Amino acid sequence: MKFYIYIIFLSLVFVGCSKKQDEPDDLAQIVARGELRAVTLESATSYYMIGDNEMGFDFALAQNLADQLDVELKVVIASSLNELKQMLRDGKADFAAYKVPATRSVREEFLSTNVEVMSNLVLVQAKNRKPITNVMQLIDKDVYVQRHSQYLTRLKHLNDEIGGGINIKYLSDTLTIEEIMYEVARNKIPFTVADNDVAELGKKYIKNLHIGMPISISLPKAWIVRRNAPDLDSAINRWYSDIEKSKYLRFMTQRYLNRSNYFNNFNMFVLKGNISPYDSLFKANASIAGLDWRLLAAVAYNESRFNPNTVSPNGAMGIMQLMHRTGKRYGLNDSTFFEPADNIKAGARLIASLGKQFAAVKDSAERIKYVLAAYNAGHGHIVDAMNLAKKYKDNPNIWSDNVEKYLLLKSKAKYYNDPVVKLGYFRANHTVKFVKGVVATYEKYKTQKP
Structure with missing residues (x-):
């Protein structure tokens, strides 16, 4: 109840005040216009479409947030993480419904919400390739990563730590990590780097994929908002606190992130002489x-x-x-x-x-x-x-x-x-x-x- 009173109060404040031309949208303005704009990236964990249906774990949570705020959700798709952050800067979106790595630069520029996961970076390679078990084995190996990504930043640091020798190869930022992992599984490229949670999900539907050794410590990834939208940040945190232990969140986690062959627990029943009971x-x-x-x-x-x-x-x-x-x-x-x-x-x-x-x-x-x-x-x-x-x-x-x-x-x-x-x-x-x-x-x- 406090959450909804808080929203109504801010809406009334907005109605009673005139908005400056260059004032960025915060919660009161969002509620008043009736639309919450989420920027995200297409991925198996965040957002994708099946037929006419929008899907994805982050999308489902963003829709629930919009429902709680009693506003419409508008989803904007960025082609890269850099573009996602720029859309926030430019006011083209209110928040990122995508878990952005909490690097120092991100923490300095944006507010990280409590919608977060802990994840470390791992080496990803094909299952039919001899596994790399020691970072020194990466010397003289080609590792492919997106040009402007946290994967590249960490890989450069790792390369410095071992005295150089890793052949870092650049990929377009517009490629999704799923696309890159498919290329690894097909032996088109030998190695890449991915978040452990993303790689674990990818392994469930990409054959011949092996998740190798960790190459970073575990760090948070979170939805982010602009620093000049603290009320939206607070509202997201209040909402997430409400659903964090709910059946809804457990169901969505199972539905999107713990997927397996959901036919495994159902044995086909066929009556003698028939194709089916129906x-x-x-x-x-x-x-x-x-x-x-x-x-x-x-x-x-x-x-x-x-x-x-x-x-x-x-x-x-x-x-x-x-x-x-x-x-x-x-x-x-x-x-x-x-x-x-x-x-x-x-x-x-x-x-x-x-x-x-x-x-x-x-x-x-x-x-x-x-x-x-x-x-x-x-x-x-x-x-x-x-x-x-x-x-x-x-x-x-x-x-x-x-x-x-x-x-x-x-x-x-x-x-x-x-x-x-x-x-x-x-x-x-x-x-x-x-x-x-x-x-x-x-x-x-x-x-x-x-």
Whole structure:
């Protein structure tokens, strides 16, 4: 209650005072205009999009903060940490919903909030490469880091500490650490440096990644605000103190930061002679989707393993794994999301809608791959990949080695910053795997059930 009284009081103060032209926005001004502007970076831990849905741990917390302040959240994406800090300086954002390393220069210029984690820097290399266990083994080795980053600063200090010899190679600041770790895992570059928490999460979805020795002590990373916005800093700290031990924060931490294969605890249950316990429902709704019922069943199997009660780490619900907003658009309400009959019907309606949206892909066998990809990733990301295929003179109406290729390339800055791309960064490995999985499952079902 004190938190809300504090906000209302500051709002009244603002209404009673005239704002100078060059006065920076603090909490009262934010509440009065009804909009909280968060600047962040696209990353697996902070912010990304799945379909039309904004996701990410820092994004979810920022949205909760905005809800508590009773204002709208506006997210601004910076291309690098330097740009993020500059946006704060220029007043284009109110705070950074991204955990910025608390270096001396950051502490001097900004206020670090209590939304923080402790993390040390680690060496990252491919699992199939002989591990580095001693800093002296880095002599004559190439280590790649972003040009303007805390990783470079620490690597230079380490190089001085051992008397030199590390070959420091520079990468663009616009590359995400996830992109760089992918290059390491593919053996395109030998070594990089990352925050331990980011590297640990990356290891869960990037194969052939090894987290090596620490190269720094543990230091804080935190959301930051401008020094001339102390009331916003105080409000963030009060809000975070309220949620720090809450079920909400534990749930979001589990959802975004402790992800594992959330199907592991659900064993597929198949009745003898059937594909699933819900065959009659798939058959009843196949005509809505315009699909063989076994293909509709294959979608459900790959989405939920036929578990009608599952909720994914991204918030998708039920046997067909529909996001809340999407499910409501296709007929679900809060009481029917976990009802197999209703969830399957809504999934079939979504598939039918996607089929119409990709009508330009004339070959039905090709079109279904677009539909499956859009079902998993959202229509917009697939259109982006089609636009890239067309621009680079590949075939936008062929999936394999064409649109599929450009969907995967949307995790690279060159492609997600291309003018023909509307939805920006996307990590497509899961979507590509999903399409292949559904097609393979369908082929299997065709041989065992007419």
